[in-house]
Amino acid sequence: MTRIYTCNIPIEADVVDAFCALQKGFTDQFVYYDKARACRYMGLGRCIALPSLREVEYESGEGAEARAPRGVGDGFGAGSGAAPDGAALEGAAQPPVFFSFNRFDATNPAPADELMASFPRLRFMLPEIVLIENERGRFLQVNSLGPVYPGRVARFQRMVAAAPRRRAEAIPFTVEPDSRAVWDAEMEEALAAIAAGRVSKVVLSRRQRLVAARPFSSKDLLVNLIDGDARGTVLLYRYADVFFCGCTPELLVRKQGDRVESMCLAGTCPAGATDAESEALAAALMADGKNRAEHDYVVRLIRSVLERVCYDVDVPATPQIMRLAHVQHLFTPAAARVLAGVTLADLMEDLHPTPAVAGTPVGEAKMLLRSIEPYNRGFFAGACGFVDGAGDGEFSVALRTGVFDGEMGWVYGGCGIVEGSDAAAEYDEIGLKLRTILSAFGA
Numbered sequence: 368m369t370r371i372y373t374c375n376i377p378i379e380a381d382v383v384d385a386f387c388a389l390q391k392g393f394t395d396q397f398v399y400y401d402k403a404r405a406c407r408y409m410g411l412g413r414c415i416a417l418p419s420l421r422e423v424e425y426e427s428g429e430g431a432e433a434r435a436p437r438g439v440g441d442g443f444g445a446g447s448g449a450a451p452d453g454a455a456l457e458g459a460a461q462p463p464v465f466f467s468f469n470r471f472d473a474t475n476p477a478p479a480d481e482l483m484a485s486f487p488r489l490r491f492m493l494p495e496i497v498l499i500e501n502e503r504g505r506f507l508q509v510n511s512l513g514p515v516y517p518g519r520v521a522r523f524q525r526m527v528a529a530a531p532r533r534r535a536e537a538i539p540f541t542v543e544p545d546s547r548a549v550w551d552a553e554m555e556e557a558l559a560a561i562a563a564g565r566v567s568k569v570v571l572s573r574r575q576r577l578v579a580a581r582p583f584s585s586k587d588l589l590v591n592l593i594d595g596d597a598r599g600t601v602l603l604y605r606y607a608d609v610f611f612c613g614c615t616p617e618l619l620v621r622k623q624g625d626r627v628e629s630m631c632l633a634g635t636c637p638a639g640a641t642d643a644e645s646e647a648l649a650a651a652l653m654a655d656g657k658n659r660a661e662h663d664y665v666v667r668l669i670r671s672v673l674e675r676v677c678y679d680v681d682v683p684a685t686p687q688i689m690r691l692a693h694v695q696h697l698f699t700p701a702a703a704r705v706l707a708g709v710t711l712a713d714l715m716e717d718l719h720p721t722p723a724v725a726g727t728p729v730g731e732a733k734m735l736l737r738s739i740e741p742y743n744r745g746f747f748a749g750a751c752g753f754v755d756g757a758g759d760g761e762f763s764v765a766l767r768t769g770v771f772d773g774e775m776g777w778v779y780g781g782c783g784i785v786e787g788s789d790a791a792a793e794y795d796e797i798g799l800k801l802r803t804i805l806s807a808f809g810a
C-alpha cells in the first residue's frame with residue numbers, strides 16, 4: 368500500500384500566473400487546462416509514478432492538519448463521487464491529482480521522433496505541487512510520501528501570493544514542408560485498403576519539423592495557448608528539457624461520480640472569415656454525406672462502448688457544429704452513468720482510440736496506420752488527462768499538439784479518409800488543423 372500525504376491550501380492567485388512563478392525549478396511539468404470551464408490542473412515536480420491506483424491511500428488536510436487516511440484503493444475504482452470511505456469531500460479536502468499521458472498506439476514497434484521517444488513509459492504521475500482551479504475553488508496542493516513539512520508549504524504559498532502577471536512572448540519560426548508526393552502515396556494506399564474492404568475509414572496524419580529563430584520555453588508556448596484564441600483544453604507534459612503540448616477540442620471521457628460524458632468529434636470544414644461565411648460552411652458540412660458518414664463511425668463506436676459499461680446512455684441522433692478558431696467540426700455529445708466498479712482508466716482504455724483518430728474497424732485501422740505512416744505517433748492522438756483520489760477526472764484526445772525541445776519541434780495533424788476522399792483537400796484540411804499548435808508561437 369502506498370500512502371500519500373496531501374495538503375491543500377486555498378489560494379487567490381491566478382493559477383497560470385502561479386504556475387509561471389513556480390515552474391522554473393521543476394523539470395517535470397503537467398497541465399490539463401480547460402479554457403472554457405473551471406477544470407484546471409497544473410502540476411510541478413514528480414512525487415511518485417504508479418502503474419495502477421488500486422494500492423494507494425491518502426491523508427488529506429488543510430495546512431498541516433492531516434485528516435484520517437482515506438482508502439484510496441477502492442476510491443479510485445469506485446463508481447461514486449464520494450470519498451472512498453463514503454464521506455463527501457468537504458471544503459478544501461481536494462484529493463491528490465494524478466496525471467496520465469498515454470501514447471496513441473503504445474505497442475507500435477516503429478520509432479517515434481527523437482523527442483517523443485525520450486519520454487518514459489509511466490502510467491499515473493503524482494506531482495509534488497498541483498495548482499488547482501475547479502468547482503470547489505482554487506488550491507495549492509502539495510503531495511508527499513511523508514508528512515508535509517509546514518515550512519515547505521509556506522514557501523510555495525508565499526511564491527504563489529507574490530506571482531507577477533505572466534508575460535507573453537512571440538517566437539518566430541519556420542516549418543520544413545513535408546513531402547506532398549509522400550502524402551499522395553499514403554492516400555493511395557489508404558484508398559486502396561478502403562476499396563478492398565479492409566477498413567471503411569482510416570485517419571492519416573502528417574508531421575512537420577519546426578525550427579525556431581531562438582530558444583523558447585514550455586512556459587512561452589503554454590501561456591500563448593492559454594491566452595490565445597485556440598479553443599479547447601491545453602495540455603502540457605514536460606520531462607527534462609523535452610515537452611509535449613497543444614490545445615485539443617476533443618474530450619475523450621469525463622467522470623464525476625457515476626456521471627460520464629464523452630464526445631464524438633469528426634467531420635471538418637474551415638472556420639470562415641465572417642459569421643455569414645462560417646454559417647454557410649457549417650450548413651454545407653451538416654449536409655455533406657461523406658463528413659456525416661465519417662462522423663457516424665465515431666458515434667456508433669462511442670455509443671456501443673458506453674452501452675456495454677454504462678447505463679442511461681444518451682447520444683443524440685443528430686450532430687451539432689463546434690466552431691473553433693481555424694476549423695469547424697461535426698460534434699455529438701454523449702452522456703451516461705457508469706456501472707459501479709468501472710474506473711475512469713477502464714473507460715479511457717475502452718474508448719481509446721476512437722474512429723475519430725484511428726478509423727473503422729479500430730484494430731484494422733491501427734494495423735493499417737502502422738504500415739502506412741512512416742513514424743510512430745507517440746502522444747499525438749493519445750489519451751491524456753488526470754484522475755483524482757476520488758476516482759474522478761477526465762481525458763482528452765491529444766490533437767493539435769507537438770513535441771518540442773526549446774529550439775525545434777515536431778507538429779502533428781490528421782484527418783479521416785473514407786471512400787471518395789481527395790488527397791489535395793485532406794492535405795489542406797490538416798494544414799488548417801496545424802495552425803492551432805502553430806498559434807502557440809504567436810503572443
Ligand SMILES: C=C(O[C@@H]1C=C(C(=O)O)C=C[C@H]1O)C(=O)O
Pocket residue numbers: 570617632633634635661696723724766767779780781782783784800
Ligand atoms: C486527427 C485530427 O482531428 C480529428 C479528425 C477530424 C476529421 O477527420 O474531420 C476531426 C476532428 C478530430 O477528431 C487532428 O486534429 O489531427
